[in-house]
Structures are given as C-alpha cells and as structure tokens.
Amino acid sequence: MTVMYEEALQRYEPVFGLETHVELGTRTKMFCGCAAVFGGEPNAQVCPVCLGLPGSLPVVNRVAIEYTIRIGLALNCSIASWCRFARKNYFYPDMPKNFQISQYDEPLCTEGYLDVLVGGKTVRVGIERVHLEEDTGKSLHVGSATGRIHGAEYSLVDYNRAGIPLVEIVTKPVPGTGYLAPEVAKAYVTELRDVLRTLGVSDVRMEEGSLRCDVNTSLSARGSGAWGTRTETKNVNSLRSVERAVRSEIERQAAVLDAGERVIQETRHFHEESGVTTSGRSKEEAQDYRYFPEPDLVPVAPPREWVEQIRASLPELPSARRARLIESWSVSELDYEALRNAGALDVVEQTVASGAAPADARKWWLGELARRANDSGVEVSALPITPVQVARVAELVASGALNDRLARQVIEGVLDGEGSPDEVVKARGLAVVSDEAALLAAIDEAIAASPDVAARIRDGKTAAAGVLVGAVMKATRGKADASRVRELIMDRLG
Ligand code: ZN
Ligand code: MN
Numbered sequence: 137m138t139v140m141y142e143e144a145l146q147r148y149e150p151v152f153g154l155e156t157h158v159e160l161g162t163r164t165k166m167f168c169g170c171a172a173v174f175g176g177e178p179n180a181q182v183c184p185v186c187l188g189l190p191g192s193l194p195v196v197n198r199v200a201i202e203y204t205i206r207i208g209l210a211l212n213c214s215i216a217s218w219c220r221f222a223r224k225n226y227f228y229p230d231m232p233k234n235f236q237i238s239q240y241d242e243p244l245c246t247e248g249y250l251d252v253l254v255g256g257k258t259v260r261v262g263i264e265r266v267h268l269e270e271d272t273g274k275s276l277h278v279g280s281a282t283g284r285i286h287g288a289e290y291s292l293v294d295y296n297r298a299g300i301p302l303v304e305i306v307t308k309p310v311p312g313t314g315y316l317a318p319e320v321a322k323a324y325v326t327e328l329r330d331v332l333r334t335l336g337v338s339d340v341r342m343e344e345g346s347l348r349c350d351v352n353t354s355l356s357a358r359g360s361g362a363w364g365t366r367t368e369t370k371n372v373n374s375l376r377s378v379e380r381a382v383r384s385e386i387e388r389q390a391a392v393l394d395a396g397e398r399v400i401q402e403t404r405h406f407h408e409e410s411g412v413t414t415s416g417r418s419k420e421e422a423q424d425y426r427y428f429p430e431p432d433l434v435p436v437a438p439p440r441e442w443v444e445q446i447r448a449s450l451p452e453l454p455s456a457r458r459a460r461l462i463e464s465w466s467v468s469e470l471d472y473e474a475l476r477n478a479g480a481l482d483v484v485e486q487t488v489a490s491g492a493a494p495a496d497a498r499k500w501w502l503g504e505l506a507r508r509a510n511d512s513g514v515e516v517s518a519l520p521i522t523p524v525q526v527a528r529v530a531e532l533v534a535s536g537a538l539n540d541r542l543a544r545q546v547i548e549g550v551l552d553g554e555g556s557p558d559e560v561v562k563a564r565g566l567a568v569v570s571d572e573a574a575l576l577a578a579i580d581e582a583i584a585a586s587p588d589v590a591a592r593i594r595d596g597k598t599a600a601a602g603v604l605v606g607a608v609m610k611a612t613r614g615k616a617d618a619s620r621v622r623e624l625i626m627d628r629l630g
Pocket of ligand 1: 169
C-alpha cells in the first residue's frame with residue numbers, strides 16, 4: 137500500500153541523507169601490496185593480510201590517505217591533524233577477519249559541504265564526515281533466481297575485493313527540499329561523482345560497484361518540527377535509482393504513517409525492476425559493532441604542510457568550472473544543467489576553445505549532434521566527430537560558405553566517415569552558391585515562371601517574395617544563402 141507522491145508531500149516533509157562508498161583507484165590495496173584492479177580471476181589477488189590470516193599485520197597505504205584528503209578538501213572539510221583507525225566487529229563470510237578496519241569517532245575529514253544545482257537553484261548539502269576503510273570480498277550465491285542468498289544452493293566467496301581502499305562519504309540530513317527531495321538526492325550523487333572523477337581518485341563506475349550509495353529517508357508530519365524514523369536503502373547502484381529509491385520510500389512511509397503505524401528503523405533493498413524497496417534486516421546500532429581503536433596500526437597524523445600541498449594541487453572543481461563557464465558563455469544555470477545532463481560540457485568547451493562562438497557550439501552539440509547521438513544510442517562525446525571539426529563547420533557557416541542546411545549535410549558526411557568538413561564540402565559539392573550571376577539567372581527564371589507573384593511584389597506585397605525565394609532555393613538545391621536571394625529579388629523587382 138502506498139500513497140501517491142503529490143499527496144504524501146502535502147502531509148509530510150521528507151528528510152534524506154546519503155552514505156556513499158567509493159573504491160579508490162590506488163594501484164594496491166589499503167593494508168597490503170595486493171593489486172587493487174577490478175575483474176581478476178577469483179581469489180588471485182589475495183595475501184595473508186587481506187585474507188585475515190593469523191599473525192599477518194596491516195600497513196597503511198599512503199596514496200589512499202592522500203586521495204582521502206583530496207576528497208575531504210574538495211568537499212570543504214576540515215582535515216584531522218591526528219586520527220585513528222577502528223575495528224568494526226561483525227561476522228559475514230565476505231569479511232575473513234570478522235572485523236572491518238574502518239574509522240569511527242576519529243574520521244580523517246569532517247564538517248564540509250557540497251553545493252548542487254537543481255532546477256536552476258543551488259542547494260547546499262552538508263557533509264558530516266569522510267573516512268577511510270577497507271572493502272569486503274564478494275559473495276556469489278549460486279542457484280537462486282534473484283542472485284540473492286534466499287533459495288541459493290551454495291555460495292562462493294571472492295576475496296579479490298577484500299582490502300581495496302574504500303572511502304565513505306556521509307552527508308548530514310538534508311531537510312527542507314520538499315517535493316524536490318528525490319531530485320536533490322540524485323543531483324548530489326551526480327555532483328559528487330563529477331568531483332571524484334575530476335580529482336582522479338576513482339573510476340566512479342556505479343555499474344561495477346566502485347561507487348555505491350545507501351539512501352536514508354524519513355518523513356515527519358508537516359509543521360511538527362520533529363524528525364521521523366529513517367530507513368536505509370542499501371547499495372543503490374545507479375543515479376536514476378537514487379531518485380526512485382527516495383521517491384518510493386516517501387510513498388511507502390506516508391502510507392505507514394497514514395495508517396497510524398510506526399516506520400521501523402531498518403535496512404531496505406531497492407528493486408530496479410519494480411522501483412520499490414523491500415524490508416532487509418533491522419538496523420544495527422553503533423554499539424552492536426563493538427568499535428575499538430585498531431591496535432595493529434599507528435595513528436595517522438598528516439603534516440599540515442602536506443595537506444596544504446595537496447590543497448594547492450587540486451584541479452579546477454566542477455562548481456568552479458560551472459561558475460566560470462556560466463560567466464564566459466553567458467548562459468543561464470538551466471542552460472548549463474541542460475549541457476551537463478546531455479554530457480556535452482567537455483565537447484562544447486573544446487569547440488569554443490577551437491574558435492567557435494559559445495552559442496554556435498551549444499547549438500550544434502545540443503541540436504543536430506544530440507539528436508544523432510540519441511538515434512544511435514551513444515553519448516554525444518562518443519560520436520565520430522571532433523570538437524575541432526564542429527568548430528570548423530561553425531566557422532564555415534559564420535563566413536557564409538555554408539548555410540545551416542548544408543552544414544547539417546557536412547556533419548552527416550563527417551559522421552559517415554567521409555573525412556574532414558572541408559573534404560566533405562568538396563566531395564559533396566556543398567558550398568553555398570555565392571556566384572551572383574548564377575543566382576540572378578535562377579531568380580530571373582523564377583520570376584518568368586511566376587509573373588503573377590512578381591506583379592504582387594511590385595505592388596508592394598513583399599511577403600509574396602517567399603514563393604520566389606523558395607523556387608530559387610529549390611533550383612540551387614538549397615545551396616544559396618536565402619537572405620541574399622531575397623535581397624536580390626527585391627532589387628530586381630524594384
Ligand atoms: Zn593482500
Ligand atoms: Mn562503510
């Protein structure tokens with residue numbers, strides 16, 4: 137039983153929060169020298185440390201610490217001058233030590249924020265903490281229809297992933313977004329992914345599990361001021377699913393509350409096919425994990441000079457780039473979002489860098505090229521045409537050598553592998569007819585063919601000129617500059 141989304145929002149105020157786990161792209165694992173690459177033969181990238189064998193000792197991966205500090209700085213966090221790892225104790229077959237080395241009350245980064253753009257408005261999402269831990273192995277349940285453990289005949293475990301450095305990024309609860317809550321949640325993960333990609337610390341592939349989200353959602357009665365009980369939807373692994381998971385929890389919890397029942401604090405699973413969540417296990421409290429400082433590791437105390445060096449080496453972040461491009465392209469925040477959602481920011485920026493006017497670059501990439509990318513089911517950036525080539529097409533149009541119609545044919549030729557724009561123009565004979573004698577001959581023919589139309593224009597009914605322009609464009613197979621043709625016709629007919 138669920139309540140319609142709009143109806144639920146009239147009575148309840150949603151609050152959401154996100155915990156995101158990111159596998160770092162270090163060469164080796166968090167506490168040993170095993171390779172940290174995806175997709176090897178099962179259990180081929182393991183050693184006594186990441187298998188948790190007795191007597192083995194962990195050593196911290198310095199690059200993982202550096203990457204985590206990069207992430208913390210990019211998210212406007214304070215970086216601890218001293219912190220420790222902690223043991224998080226629980227039993228699961230994919231975790232051979234029966235504890236995970238994580239951080240508890242002393243995380244490396246705290247108190248930051250990330251600004252996200254939704255519908256042209258900026259929403260600030262508070263960051264509670266960024267800490268470092270190790271990933272677990274992977275269980276493979278064989279013989280069940282769903283791939284889950286229920287109904288499985290047996291299970292296999294692959295420890296290649298065990299010990300890969302994992303950063304956990306936890307937001308503060310985000311209240312006050314109302315109807316937009318699912319969209320803001322999605323925009324946050326999108327922006328976070330862009331930040332992580334820009335930092336070069338992870339390949340952030342949600343489908344391969346290197347970026348995974350847990351989505352917390354709660355509802356409170358409007359105006360009550362008290363926050364409701366939250367549920368945690370685990371391992372939501374696409375941007376669209378983040379949005380759908382928040383939305384479906386709002387609908388489900390509203391129905392529970394409407395019936396006078398309590399929302400149970402629990403973990404839930406999101407189902408891609410149906411778009412709904414189902415109950416998992418009731419949620420552990422922190423004390424259930426019996427955290428204590430990891431006795432096998434020394435504390436981490438990053439020197440301030442090192443942190444400042446890392447800060448100085450950060451690349452331009454997505455928010456700074458957004459501000460810069462909105463200013464230099466004179467576009468609105470909504471236009472910018474459209475470009476970003478179309479995956480066209482990089483190509484438009486490169487096209488402008490190759491000499492095209494920003495408005496022209498946007499027009500071609502969001503218009504003709506987005507349409508063709510959509511037709512062939514690829515990203516615009518994957519089309520077989522380069523920003524330099526698009527800039528050349530725009531230049532040919534700006535100089536009057538091509539009109540828009542011919543330019544579209546040039547683009548078609550480039551996409552079909554006929555060569556550069558200039559080669560396509562030459563091979564297909566696509567230049568605008570600028571030879572005035574040829575145009576005048578075509579105009580005289582058109583006038584002779586429609587003497588009545590010519591007479592009306594002479595009488596001052598200039599709107600009729602469209603008929604003659606059309607005839608000339610047809611005669612030149614679209615290769616004339618229509619506005620020049622109109623001028624010549626008006627001259628001809630006084
Ligand atoms: Zn290892
Ligand atoms: Mn975690």
